[in-house]
Amino acid sequence: MNTKILKKYFNEMYADNGAVREIYKHYGHWLKDLPEGTLKRKNAEAKLLFRRLGVTFAVYGETDDTERLIPFDIVPRIFGATEWQRLELGLKQRVRALNAFMHDIYHDKEIIKAGVISAHQVLDNAQYRPEMQGVDLPNQVYAHIAGIDLVRVAKNDFYVLEDNLRTPSGVSYMLENRKTMMRLFPELFAKHTVEPVEHYPQMLLNTLREAAPPNVAYPVIVVMTPGSYNSAYFEHAYLASQMGVELVEGQDLFVHQQKVYMHTTEGPQQVHVIYRRVDDDFIDPRVFRPDSTLGVPGLMDAYCSGNVALANGVGTGVADDKSTYLFVPEMIRFYLGETPLLSNVPTWRLSEPEDLKYVLAHLPELVIKEVQGSGGYGMLVGPTSSQAEIEAYKQRILEEPAKFIAQPTLALSGCPTLVDSGVAPRHVDLRPFVLSGKEVRIVPGGLTRVALNEGSLVVNSSQGGGTKDTWVLED
Amino acid sequence: MLSRTAENLFWMARHIERAENTARVLDVAHRTSLMPLDIEGTQAYLWYAPLNITGCADGYEVKYGLAKADTVTHYMALDPDNPASIYSCLRLARENARTVRGAITSEMWEVINDTWLELNRLPRQMDTEKFQAFFDWVKNRSHLFRGVTLGTIIKDIGLNFIKLGTFLERADNTARILDVKYHILLPSLTDVGGAADYYQWGSLLKSVSAFEAYQKIYRDVISPQRVSELLIFRDDMPRSLHACMNEVEAALIDISGHSGHEARRIVGIQHAALHFGRIEDAFREGLHEYLTGFLENTALLSKEIRDAYLSRHDRLLNP
Numbered sequence: 001m002n003t004k005i006l007k008k009y010f011n012e013m014y015a016d017n018g019a020v021r022e023i024y025k026h027y028g029h030w031l032k033d034l035p036e037g038t039l040k041r042k043n044a045e046a047k048l049l050f051r052r053l054g055v056t057f058a059v060y061g062e063t064d065d066t067e068r069l070i071p072f073d074i075v076p077r078i079f080g081a082t083e084w085q086r087l088e089l090g091l092k093q094r095v096r097a098l099n100a101f102m103h104d105i106y107h108d109k110e111i112i113k114a115g116v117i118s119a120h121q122v123l124d125n126a127q128y129r130p131e132m133q134g135v136d137l138p139n140q141v142y143a144h145i146a147g148i149d150l151v152r153v154a155k156n157d158f159y160v161l162e163d164n165l166r167t168p169s170g171v172s173y174m175l176e177n178r179k180t181m182m183r184l185f186p187e188l189f190a191k192h193t194v195e196p197v198e199h200y201p202q203m204l205l206n207t208l209r210e211a212a213p214p215n216v217a218y219p220v221i222v223v224m225t226p227g228s229y230n231s232a233y234f235e236h237a238y239l240a241s242q243m244g245v246e247l248v249e250g251q252d253l254f255v256h257q258q259k260v261y262m263h264t265t266e267g268p269q270q271v272h273v274i275y276r277r278v279d280d281d282f283i284d285p286r287v288f289r290p291d292s293t294l295g296v297p298g299l300m301d302a303y304c305s306g307n308v309a310l311a312n313g314v315g316t317g318v319a320d321d322k323s324t325y326l327f328v329p330e331m332i333r334f335y336l337g338e339t340p341l342l343s344n345v346p347t348w349r350l351s352e353p354e355d356l357k358y359v360l361a362h363l364p365e366l367v368i369k370e371v372q373g374s375g376g377y378g379m380l381v382g383p384t385s386s387q388a389e390i391e392a393y394k395q396r397i398l399e400e401p402a403k404f405i406a407q408p409t410l411a412l413s414g415c416p417t418l419v420d421s422g423v424a425p426r427h428v429d430l431r432p433f434v435l436s437g438k439e440v441r442i443v444p445g446g447l448t449r450v451a452l453n454e455g456s457l458v459v460n461s462s463q464g465g466g467t468k469d470t471w472v473l474e475d
Numbered sequence: 476m477l478s479r480t481a482e483n484l485f486w487m488a489r490h491i492e493r494a495e496n497t498a499r500v501l502d503v504a505h506r507t508s509l510m511p512l513d514i515e516g517t518q519a520y521l522w523y524a525p526l527n528i529t530g531c532a533d534g535y536e537v538k539y540g541l542a543k544a545d546t547v548t549h550y551m552a553l554d555p556d557n558p559a560s561i562y563s564c565l566r567l568a569r570e571n572a573r574t575v576r577g578a579i580t581s582e583m584w585e586v587i588n589d590t591w592l593e594l595n596r597l598p599r600q601m602d603t604e605k606f607q608a609f610f611d612w613v614k615n616r617s618h619l620f621r622g623v624t625l626g627t628i629i630k631d632i633g634l635n636f637i638k639l640g641t642f643l644e645r646a647d648n649t650a651r652i653l654d655v656k657y658h659i660l661l662p663s664l665t666d667v668g669g670a671a672d673y674y675q676w677g678s679l680l681k682s683v684s685a686f687e688a689y690q691k692i693y694r695d696v697i698s699p700q701r702v703s704e705l706l707i708f709r710d711d712m713p714r715s716l717h718a719c720m721n722e723v724e725a726a727l728i729d730i731s732g733h734s735g736h737e738a739r740r741i742v743g744i745q746h747a748a749l750h751f752g753r754i755e756d757a758f759r760e761g762l763h764e765y766l767t768g769f770l771e772n773t774a775l776l777s778k779e780i781r782d783a784y785l786s787r788h789d790r791l792l793n794p
Contacts, residue, residue, distance in 0.1 A: 052585050052588065052589060228570070228574045237576040240577045241576065241577035246477050246577075247575075249479065251479070252477050252478070252479050263477065263479070264476055264477055264478060265477075265478055265632060265636075265732065266476075266732050267732075
């Protein structure tokens with residue numbers, strides 16, 4: 001493995017001269033004074049807690065033991081209040097622009113007319129839903145819940161890696177991680193003023209209420225899951241119970257005269273807001289995939305009539321696509337008239353001959369991703385791949401270059417992590433969750449994902465990644 | 476409450492109760508097999524009883540043929556291929572619980588999940604001694620589940636569906652145990668009060684935790700008629716048919732609502748019959764016939780409950 005790129009990266013806890021950064025000062029002291037073996041013992045305790053609570057994650061393609069724990073790391077990742085505020089502003093700005101973009105492309109398409117983005121890029125995108133043309137959504141919000149993946153490469157340098165606007169997951173881990181940390185290390189929380197995240201479900205509930213069709217005074221809200229075999233089922237159930245709303249499957253719902261009802265022991269009950277964790281393709285067999293058994297026939301009809309709200313809205317995929325990603329800074333300028341606060345990673349589009357030529361010549365240095373891919377599946381990390389892997393991937397690119405984008409291999413920041421040999425730095429990213437209703441809201445923090453294998457830059461849980469509690473502290 | 480949620484709560488409770496009952500039946504079969512038998516047919520005859528009670532005789536015969544202690548025990552306790560085995564019941568209970576995690580408390584989930592995880596750590600093969608400990612464990616987990624449920628869950632409609640599942644299953648089981656055992660023990664009817672009665676009927680009583688209750692209530696030798704009375708008509712005996720139907724009726728009245736008239740009517744009649752019935756009349760009718768009638772009625776009741784609350788046919792469009 002080529003470790004050249006790993007020599008230089010931003011360490012979250014230690015400055016270059018080896019001193020503990022100011023924000024980690026208290027934690028550093030505490031860690032230094034900790035008796036030998038305590039962390040490992042606490043780690044075992046944490047594992048037991050998670051297993052008993054059933055905080056599990058199903059990994060696609062694994063035949064045995066499909067319910068796996070996502071490894072939880074007990075060393076927190078810490079932000080200062082000031083640096084967090086900057087991130088928060090940038091995130092809110094970005095999500096506002098993305099929602100404005102989606103409203104625009106499903107209505108007047110000003111951004112296309114202005115020549116900022118091509119009609120081909122938007123309208124020919126497989127995720128563009130012509131069914132949504134002219135459909136008015138409350139507050140003009142499409143992505144009520146957005147998970148924006150950030151990476152840090154220097155003290156003040158953050159990049160947005162991708163915007164997740166369909167059914168972003170992971171927030172239950174953010175909440176459970178905090179709960180577990182407080183149970184394991186109450187003394188740390190006594191010493192630090194950690195900004196709370198536990199009110200996320202309340203915030204989500206408010207956001208969903210605001211998404212309800214106008215003139216419904218007491219909206220009935222449900223969480224819709226594909227079922228208990230879905231990889232994020234735990235999270236669906238968790239959020240439903242935290243918000244005190246029903247967790248439904250497609251089979252629990254039906255549509256009658258363009259209104260959605262659920263089957264209850266009291267008879268049918270009308271539903272006004274569906275926080276659905278089912279992809280567009282599967283929500284209505286009459287409109288999208290006819291073979292879907294997860295959806296509700298007639299749901300799109302009810303939705304387009306304005307009798308039920310879906311969160312997230314239909315057709316958000318066109319905006320979080322990796323080739324649309326390129327245009328987000330432009331969207332911010334176009335819709336908000338502001339300068340983007342968060343940067344994009346420089347990206348090559350392999351549909352462009354010039355870009356393709358450059359990328360093919362530099363594969364060992366780059367990260368290549370599928371435009372439609374997610375979850376870390378089907379990507380190539382040049383510097384950590386073998387010659388054979390690179391060659392095989394090259395063949396895939398050549399078959400259909402437009403399916404791919406390339407980015408420089410970023411030196412993701414490293415955060416101290418408990419591994420077999422003790423506490424050592426591992427690369428991390430951050431997924432904060434941005435909620436959009438009448439206003440845009442964020443809980444301070446998010447889900448820090450950590451690549452547990454030494455040198456690895458892939459943080460996805462399906463690829464050997466773990467998670468950490470994320471703290472925002474008073475400066 | 477969502478019909479599907481109610482359905483899963485109902486079956487979660489039913490599967491736990493079924494696991495406990497199967498453990499009880501097997502436990503007693505093991506104890507009985509240690510005693511000298513003076514009944515015809517011996518071993519095979521004895522080991523068909525647990526299969527008949529739990530309704531898995533057919534599946535067993537296909538796989539093993541003649542009923543033998545070790546194979547019957549394994550088949551009913553640990554065989555994943557047997558949908559009625561303790562193993563399968565605990566697996567299904569966990570699946571039900573997992574599907575409705577939001578509708579049960581975390582403590583309930585932890586008990587069910589822990590039970591399943593522990594079960595999977597147990598050896599696949601056990602000798603008699605280990606099995607005795609295993610049956611106790613299953614009973615304890617079921618007790619724990621019930622205790623945690625009553626101690627933590629909000630007293631709403633969900634609890635009523637849990638109760639329905641528990642007590643319908645228990646009534647069903649008590650009726651079956653009595654019916655099957657009565658068949659086996661019939662030869663000793665002439666010898667009322669003899670040693671055989673003491674052990675055989677005594678073991679039946681133990682299987683439903685009623686041995687001590689019997690002594691307390693009757694303070695007399697064990698007779699088939701009194702055992703039957705205790706397990707059918709006494710409402711102070713927690714596993715009797717009468718006690719179970721008390722709970723089922725109360726739960727159905729509590730659930731109330733627009734649907735379920737027929738279920739409430741059936742359970743009302745059944746409950747009244749147990750409340751005012753006499754063991755002499757049941758014996759005159761024939762105990763087997765009486766119990767068969769009860770089981771048919773329970774099946775009908777289960778169907779009505781399913782149709783009224785648990786199924787998801789479109790009631791708006793077909794009122």
